[in-house]
Amino acid sequence: MTRQKWTTEEQEVWLEERKPAFLIANQKRCAAKSFYPDLVKEFRDKWPVPPVTQAEIDDAGSVELATRVKRDKYDKRTSSWYPNNTRTLSAHGGANEILKIKSQPQPRKLQAWQAYHALTYESKWKPHVNKAWTTYKEEWLAEHPKEKPEKTRLEVMVEFMKGKFNEENDDMKKRCEEYRNPEMQAVLNPAKAKPQAAINEAFQSAINLLPRTLATIGESLVKQTGWNITILAGGPMPDTDGTILTYLSHSGKTKEGDSFDKFLGKKDYDDHVLCPFEKFLHASFSMDGEDDKEKEMDDEEWKKQNSESEENENQTENVDQTKNGNKKSVGGLSEYEKSKAKNIAQLKLVMENLNENYPFPEDLVPKPALKKPAAKKEKKEIQQPVERRASMRNKGGDKDRYVM
DNA sequence: CCCTCTCTAAGATCGCCGTC
DNA sequence: GACGGCGATCTTAGAGAGGG
Incomplete structure (x- = not known):
């Protein structure tokens, strides 16, 4: 659910063990002097910084410089693990957080082929989809008389519509892109617009x-x-x-x-x-x-x-x-x-x-x-x-x- | 150095339609 | 109203960057 941690489990345990020492040092406001230096060194000894890549060398100008830059970066990551893992206030509980009411979830933006489907299915492709589905079923049954078809109608339809969408010209694709914008849907496709009764019901x-x-x-x-x-x-x-x-x-x-x-x-x-x-x-x-x-x-x-x-x-x-x-x-x-x-x-x-x-x-x-x-x-x-x-x-x- | 903000990846969800 | 597969989109919250 969250972004991937950079630490391995083993590293995390190791860092965790040193948390009390950090908290004490931090409270005395001397973590930078008395805690971090030894910590990063020990960490680096245990898990050495990976060798620099050619790209990094090119970037930095020399092997020595690149090594140094990379080492500093890794050291900073190690030391900042502590502030990032000892906060009582998360980024989302900050003082300037405003009261808010949970908003209704946004209706999902249609995918391009879904927009194409909305614009063309009823008026154009429905019979073709039905035919494709029937054909698929017949062929399947001919080959596997006793098994259920592998695909459902939905899958066949989606495949069909995606295929047709990909074959479309740029003009149509542009219209689909426009249709993906929720405000435009009622304008471009009145057939799909909600009747007033439905709105009232809601x-x-x-x-x-x-x-x-x-x-x-x-x-x-x-x-x-x-x-x-x-x-x-x-x-x-x-x-x-x-x-x-x-x-x-x-x-x-x-x-x-x-x-x-x-x-x-x-x-x-x-x-x-x-x-x-x-x-x-x-x-x-x-x-x-x-x-x-x-x-x-x-x-x-x-x-x-x-x-x-x-x-x-x-x-x-x-x-x-x-x-x-x-x-x-x-x-x-x-x-x-x-x-x-x-x-x-x-x-x-x-x-x-x-x-x-x-x-x-x-x-x-x-x-x-x-x-x-x-x-x-x-x-x-x-x-x-x-x-x-x-x-x-x-x-x-x-x-x-x-x-x- | 402390605090806040932004970015990101994982996970959840939705939307497509006809059938039972 | 659940189901079927797919995958883009939305949501979430921690990691990391950056400001003062």
Whole structure:
């Protein structure tokens, strides 16, 4: 799974035995003086540097120089084995690693012959492939009456298509190369483009997974940052004729034990958080000239639907919002504001208002993003505050999660 | 000298289609 | 929805290079 090690097993054991000595020397910051010199010499005596090649001699200019260069290279490799094998932080756990959500795997780029297949199979080669397959089977049976054919239809087809692809002219090959680019596939081959229904189906099944996904994300972010997290999400449901639905997920509480919605109180919460967001959604998704489709979905209905979907998934013990009884559905507003610009302006106003009424605690007001290294200076600046912050972190792992 | 970033090879996976 | 063979493509994480 990883790149090949340069060491043999025996060498590794040998190096490993000397690790404690290295760690001690390294701690005293004298590995370069008191550890490496003897180490590389001993290693070299045990496993001599291979003789230089002609190419290396040519490169270096003389046999002596080449030998020396090669020896240094091997010595460096030996000594750097220690730093490379005693790190506590791997290259992937570095301080500047950002939080990320695992992205969906990229659909695989087609191979050239596969692109050719996509472009020509249905329209041109299918009957030929069938014929080739039949012929192959008949011939096989004539020679081996009782055995199963060695190749499957798939193999015969792939062989056939590869052959035809190789015989194609440059123009066709160029088209195939273009087709390999995923964005071009719908354009160059409308027959293969996904119908809207399939896209909607994919959307809907993703949306069905949203409540749990948001809860998991919120919980994970709380754990990783010590912050309180609120996620708003919403949009049309393909399943129910485009009804616009809103999901809210709150993680984290005030010192008094209030979650975000309790803290604001129902009225403020609705007026300042829910409604503006819903207006925003309507401005984003409602279509001009079309009647509103959104409906209120009541608590019971939502609970029912959601518990069904939850049963289908593998429950994990830590995400069971139903138990908390905090589920609510929030249907769309009944009056749809047609002017998008107006709504957005309103939303902005309300959000400013929100900020005024409920300002960030001073300590938590975000600092301007630290620019890239003016290295030394920056280090001094951030180190202490980060330590001090630790005491302010909300340590509880028992945060309730709400998905409404 | 310490830390971070890039490169790399191994291993996993996908995509091709018709049949059971 | 598993299967069949093939091999390019994607993912992973450690080795090694390189910056400060």
